[in-house]
Amino acid sequence: MLTAIETLNHERLPRAAEAPALIPSRAKVAIALGVGQPPALLKATADRPEAGQVKDLRLLAYPAL
Numbered sequence: 001m002l003t004a005i006e007t008l009n010h011e012r013l014p015r016a017a018e019a020p021a022l023i024p025s026r027a028k029v030a031i032a033l034g035v036g037q038p039p040a041l042l043k044a045t046a047d048r049p050e051a052g053q054v055k056d057l058r059l060l061a062y063p064a065l
Contacts, residue, residue, distance in 0.1 A: 016040035
């Protein structure tokens with residue numbers, strides 16, 4: 001069961017499909033490899049340049065430590 005604060009935080013978090021909309025053009029985004037690499041978030045991020053919503057987006061992959 002979530003506490004009241006956890007519920008508020010959960011409600012404020014964007015969904016994976018919505019979060020990449022916050023990334024501006026020409027941004028560099030670091031993404032952890034492995035368990036820190038949520039597939040839904042990566043797909044939504046990769047779809048933005050293909051849809052013409054963002055330009056010159058760079059994804060940098062780093063191993064999770």
